[in-house]
Amino acid sequence: MQLITAIIKPFKIDDVRDALSGIGIQGMTVTEVKGFGRQKGHTELYRGAEYNVDFLPKIKIEVAVTNDLLDQTIEAIAQSANSGKVGDGKIFVVELSQVIRIRTGETGEDAI
C-alpha cells in the first residue's frame, strides 16, 4: 500500500477529484498549504510600501492506494493537475506499512 501526496494548484482540485473518482478512488484527504518553488511569488504595493507574496496557495491531496492502483492513480493526478505552467506541483509517494479503518477495525488493503 502506498500513500500518494500531491501538491497541486488550488483551481485544479475539482478536476483531480473527478479524475480520481473516474478510476474508482473512493477516498482522499485535502489540506490547504502554501508552496515555495520555481514559480516565484510576486511583490505587491500596500500604501506605497512593498510586500512579497513568497508562499503561494496550493492544495495538498493525500490518497492511500493499493499497490496495483498506484501507477494509474499517479497518472490520473498528473494528467488532471497539469496546466503546463510553472507551479503545477509535485507528487510524492511513500510506502505505507499499515492502514486501519477506524470504524470497522479493518486493516490493510480492506481498509483503504
Add this chain to the structure above:
Amino acid sequence: MQLITAIIKPFKIDDVRDALSGIGIQGMTVTEVKGFGRQKGHTELYRGAEYNVDFLPKIKIEVAVTNDLLDQTIEAIAQSANSGKVGDGKIFVVELSQVIRIRTGETGEDAI
C-alpha cells in the same frame, strides 16, 4: 520509529488526545483537513440554488512513536476515535528513518 497519521472526526479530537496522554504519548501535531470518502457530503440550498458540500471537515493527527508503542497507540486512537458511523476515518502508518529534536539535537528514539 513509526509515524502514525490518523484522519478523524473533529469532535473526537479531545477524546483522542486524552487516550494518547493516557498511554504516555507526549507529543502530537494536528492539522485541519477536508476529507472525501464513503461518508457522502450533502447538498445545501442557498438563495434557491444548490451547492454541494463534498469535502467534510476532518482532523489529521500525526504522532511519531517508537516501535514498541506502535500497536498500543494505534489501538488507543482507533478506540477513542470510533463513533461507529461512516466517516470515522483512517489510520496510516509509515516507517520513519530519522527523528531529530531541534532544541537539543537529540536523534532517534530520544527525540520522540
Add this chain to the structure above:
Amino acid sequence: MQLITAIIKPFKIDDVRDALSGIGIQGMTVTEVKGFGRQKGHTELYRGAEYNVDFLPKIKIEVAVTNDLLDQTIEAIAQSANSGKVGDGKIFVVELSQVIRIRTGETGEDAI
C-alpha cells in the same frame, strides 16, 4: 530521495526558508498546524471562566530532497529553527519511493 518534515515555531519560518535557500533548496511546502508537546499550553480567563490553550500554533515544512542533500538540509533546518526553548519542534524523515513533477512528467531526482 527523502521527505523531510519539520515542525517549527511560526516565527522561525523566514529564517528556515533563508537557510534552505542558502544551501540551494528550491522548493518546499508549508502548512499551518497545531502542536501538542512538552511545551505546555496556557490557561486564559475569558469573562472569568477558564479556557486552556493546549494546542500551540506551529508550522510544518515539508521538503523533498535527494539523498546526498539530506544531512545538510536537516542540519540547516535544525540550526535555523533552534531558539533553545522548549517547543522548538521536531524533524521527521521518511523514504520517498517516487517523485513526479506534474508539469513535465519528470520523475525521480529530476523532479525534486
Add this chain to the structure above:
Amino acid sequence: MENSIFELQYALDTFYFLVCGALVMWMAAGFSMLEAGLVRSKNTTEILTKNVALYSVACTMYMVCGYSIMYGGGDFTAFLGGITADGVAGADEPATYAPSADFFFQVVFVATAMSIVSGAVAERMKLWAFLAFAVVMTAFIYPMEGAWTWGGQPVFGMYTLGDLGFSDFAGSGIVHMAGAAAALAGVILLGARAGKYTADGKPKAIPGANLPLATLGTFILWLGWFGFNGGSVLATASVESANSVAVVFMNTNAAAAGGLIGALILAHFLFGKADLTMALNGALAGLVAITAEPSTPTPLLATLFGAAGGVLVVLSIVTLDKLKIDDPVGAISVHGVVGFLGLMLVPVTNPLTADGGASFSGQLIGALTIFVWVFAASFVVWFALKAIFGIRVSAEDEYEGVDMSECGLEAYPEFTNA
C-alpha cells in the same frame, strides 16, 4: 399666531420623536452585532436570523395588538385605523405630537426588550420556537406590564404602581429587566450549552468568534440609547423639556463611560487582563443603570451610577456562570441584575414628593411586579413550547452549529476550517 406656534411645537416634538425612534430602531442592529460577535462562528447565521426576525415580529405584533393593550385599553380596530390620523381615535385630548410618531417610538422599545432574550438563549435554541415565543412576548407579555406601568393601568385591577411611588423613566425595569426575566425563564428550561461545564461542574470559557462585531454592536447600542433615554422625556419643544433632554443625553453618555471604566478596572483586578467583553458589558450596564432616571443626577453622579452598574455586571456574570445559568452574552446580568439596580437608584436623585418621584418601596414593588409577571408568563410559554415542539436543537446539531441545521448556511463559509 398662537396656532403657528402650536404647529411648530407639534412639528418639533414629532420630529424629535422620530429621530429618537430611529435611534432606538438602530439598537436592533446593535444587539445583532453584539450577539453575532459573542457566539461561535458556527452559530452566527442563526443568531443574525433570530435578530432580524424578532425585530420584524415585534413590530408587527405590537401593531396588531400590543400597542392597544398597552395604551389603548385593548380597542384594536379603532386603533389600527386611528394612528394614521391626527390623533389616536378616541383619545380625550388632542395630541401634541403625531400619534404615529408615538407608535413608532413605542414599537422599537418592544423590539429592544425582545432582543435581550435572543442573546441569552443563543447557540442552542430552535429558531422557530424562539420566534413563536417572540410572538407572545411582543403581542401580550410585554404590553401587559407596559399597561401597568407607562400605561397607568392597575395590575390586574388590584393596585396601581404609579400611586405606590414607582417610577421608571425610560425602562430599566419595564424594558430591560422584563427582557431579562423572559430570558432567564428560557435559559432555565433550556439548560447550558454543551461543553460549558466540565464534568465536575466548573464553568468553561467559550470565546466569541468576532470581537470587532461585538464592539461595533456596543457602540451602536450606546448611540441608540440617546434615543431610548432622550426620547423618553416625551417632549422637547420648550426650554424646560429641551433642558431635560439635554441632561438626559449628557448623563446617558456619562453613565456608559462610567460603566465601561468600572468593569474594565474590576476585571483587571479579578482576572489580571483588560477583558474587552467585560468592558463592553460594563458600558451597557452603565446605560441600563441610568435608564430608570437619567434626568435628575448630575453628570458626576451619573458616571458613578454607571460605574456601579459596570462593577455589578462583572460580579453578576461570574456568579450566574457559577450557578449554571449559561448566558453567552451576559444579557441577564446586564439587563436584569443591573436593570434592578437602576430601579433602586431612582429614589437617590428623584425621591418621592408631591410632584412625583420614586420611593424605595415603590421601586421594589414595581420591580417585583414586572419580574414575577414576565418570568411566570414566559416560563409558561417556554414550557408549553418545550412540551409541544421542543425548544432545544439536537446534540448533534448543536455540535455542528445551528447555522447549518436551522439556516442551511454558514456565516463565514470561507474562513473557518473545522
Add this chain to the structure above:
Amino acid sequence: MENSIFELQYALDTFYFLVCGALVMWMAAGFSMLEAGLVRSKNTTEILTKNVALYSVACTMYMVCGYSIMYGGGDFTAFLGGITADGVAGADEPATYAPSADFFFQVVFVATAMSIVSGAVAERMKLWAFLAFAVVMTAFIYPMEGAWTWGGQPVFGMYTLGDLGFSDFAGSGIVHMAGAAAALAGVILLGARAGKYTADGKPKAIPGANLPLATLGTFILWLGWFGFNGGSVLATASVESANSVAVVFMNTNAAAAGGLIGALILAHFLFGKADLTMALNGALAGLVAITAEPSTPTPLLATLFGAAGGVLVVLSIVTLDKLKIDDPVGAISVHGVVGFLGLMLVPVTNPLTADGGASFSGQLIGALTIFVWVFAASFVVWFALKAIFGIRVSAEDEYEGVDMSECGLEAYPEFTNA
C-alpha cells in the same frame, strides 16, 4: 413676529432635510456592507472600493451638472454659485428651506441609485469601467429621468408624467427601478460569473463570505430609509406635514418588517430552511415596495405591501437565476422587480383625484418611461465601454479574485488560506 415664525419653520425644515439627508448618505455604507458580505472574500476589497468611489463620483458629478439637469433647466454656472446663497439663483419663489439642504438631500439619492448597480455586476467587472459608467449615470442618465418625474419636465418634450397620473413619492421607480435597469443592462452585457452555472445550465450557489456584514448592511439601509422616505415629504414644520412624516416613518418600518417575514416564510416553504440572505432581501424588498407611497396606507396595509414585496423578491431571485441573469446580491429583484410592484401599489391607497394621486395607467407609463430610458441609455454606455476598453476582467483574474488584480490587496489577508 410672523417673520420669526417663518424663520423657525425654515430652520426646522432645513434641519429635517439635513438629518434625513445624512440618513440617506448612511445608506451608502449599507450598500457597501451588504455587498461586501454577499460576495466571496477574494472580491471584497474591490466591491468596497467600488462603493466608496461610486458614492464620491455621484456626489461630484451631480454637483457639476446632474442637479441642474434635473431641477435647474441645465443652467450650470448660475447654479454652482447659487446653492450656497439664500436661494437657488433664478428661482421664482423664495425658498422655505436652505437650498443647499435640498441639494444635499438630492445628491445622496443619486448615490443610492448608483449603489444598486455595483452589487449586481460584482465579482467580474473591471473597476475603472464601472466608475466610467458611474460618471455617465450620475451626471446624465439619472438626472434626465429625474427631470421628467420629480423635476416636472416633459419627457423629451412629448408628454408630462405628472399629468398622466404618475406618482412616485420617494422613488421606488425613479431611484430603485432606475438603478436596477442600469444594472440589468450591465449584467446582460457582462454575463454570469464563472462557475455560476453547471455545464447543463443549472444555477449553482456561490455563498457570500460574511453574513454578519450583509446583516449589518441591511440594518443600515433600514435605518437610512427613514431618511429616504421620511425626507421625501419635503417639509415637516406644520401639523400636517409632521403627521405625514410620522406616518411615513411608521409605514416604512412596518413594510420592512412585513417584507422580512414574507420572505422568511416563503423561503422556509420553498427551501426548508430559514434563509438569512433571503430574509434580508425581503426586508429591503418591503422597503422598496412602500417607497412609492408610504404616506397613505395604514400600518397594517404597509405591512402587507411589504410582505408582498418580500414574497415577490424570493420568487424573482429564483427566476432570474434560472434565466441566467446572474446578480450576486439580488439587486435587480429587490430594486427593479419590487420597485415596479411599489409603483403599481400606489393607486391602491392613493388613487387619482383632483388633488393628485396616481392611476394604474399613469404608473405603468411612468414605469415604462423610466425603465426604457435608463435601460437603453445604460446599454449604450455599457456597450461602448465594452467595445472600447472591455468591461470584464480576465478569466484568470476572476478566478484569483478581483481584489488582487484590481486593488492589489486582499480584504482579509490573514483569514483565508486558498
Add this chain to the structure above:
Amino acid sequence: MENSIFELQYALDTFYFLVCGALVMWMAAGFSMLEAGLVRSKNTTEILTKNVALYSVACTMYMVCGYSIMYGGGDFTAFLGGITADGVAGADEPATYAPSADFFFQVVFVATAMSIVSGAVAERMKLWAFLAFAVVMTAFIYPMEGAWTWGGQPVFGMYTLGDLGFSDFAGSGIVHMAGAAAALAGVILLGARAGKYTADGKPKAIPGANLPLATLGTFILWLGWFGFNGGSVLATASVESANSVAVVFMNTNAAAAGGLIGALILAHFLFGKADLTMALNGALAGLVAITAEPSTPTPLLATLFGAAGGVLVVLSIVTLDKLKIDDPVGAISVHGVVGFLGLMLVPVTNPLTADGGASFSGQLIGALTIFVWVFAASFVVWFALKAIFGIRVSAEDEYEGVDMSECGLEAYPEFTNA
C-alpha cells in the same frame, strides 16, 4: 408670545446640538472600526479595548476638569453642578440653548482628538500606558489649547489667537492636528513596529487584517463628520444659521468625495492599483481639510479642497513611512499634515475682515501654537511614562500580538491559524 418663540429657538438649537453631538459620538465607533481593520488580527482586541476605554476616559476627565479649564476659567465645583441647570453657573448671559447640550457636544470632540492617537501607536504600545496618557491629554493638554482658541483665552497670558486673525471653524487644527501632534510625540518615543523596516531601512508593508471594517469605519466617520462640522455653526434656529448649517453639510460631503477621488487617482498613478486604504484615508483627509472652514467655500471649491487633502495625504503617508515614522493607520498624515493644510486654506475663502475671518499669518501662528504646545506637553508625558513604566510591550508580546498579552483574548479566535 415672544417668549414662546424664544422657547422654540432654544429647543430647536438644543435638539440640533444633541443630534450633532450624537453623530460625533458615533465617530468613536468609526475610529474603532477603522483602526481595528487596519491592524493585524493579533492586535485587534487590544485596539478595540483602547478605543472604547479612551472614549470613556475622555468623557469622564473632560467632565471632571477639562471643560472648566477650556471654557469655565477653571472653576470646577460651581461648574459641575451648573451644567444640569438652565445656565452655566455664573454665566453672564442667559443661554440660548441647554448648557448640558453644549457640554455633550464639546465632550465628544475631546474623544475625537484622543482617538487619533490610538491608531498611530497601535500594535506595540502598552494598554495602560496609553490610557494614562489619555487621562492627561483629555483632562489637561487638549483643554489648555482649547481655552486659547475656542475658549478665547490668551496663550499663557501672552497673546490672543483670535486677535491675530486665527480661525478654525470646527477644529482642523484644534482637534485634528492636536491629536496628530500628540500621536507624533508618542510614535517618536515608541519606535516603529518590529518588521516594519528591512535591515537596510526600506519600509515593508504590513497589511491590515479586515478591510470591510476599515471601510465601515470610514463611512461612520464620514457620517459623524456632519455633526462635527454641522454642529460647529453653534446655532440653527434662524434662516441665516440654518443656511450656514446646510452649506456646511453640503461642503463636508463634497470635500470627502473630493478627497477620496484625489487619493484614488494619485495612488493609481503611483502604485498602479486602486488602493482602497489610500482612498479611505483620502476621504478622511478631505474631511479634515474642509473642517477649518466648511461654511464659506462653494461646493466646487470644497470638492477641490478635499481633493487637495486627498492628494497630500498619499504623499505624506509615503514620506512619513520613509522617515521611519511608523503610523499603521496614517493618522498623523490624515489629521496632522492635512489638518495644517485645512488651517491654511481658511483665508482663501474667508479672509480677514472687520467681521472676522482669518489671515495666513494668524493661521500659521495658531497652528504653531497648537502644535508646539501639544507636541511638547505630550512628549513630556510620554517620556515620563516611558521612563517610569515603559510604554512598549516586550518583543515577544509584540510578536505574539498584544491581544494575548494585554487582553488575554484573541479578536477572531476561530479564524486565524498561525
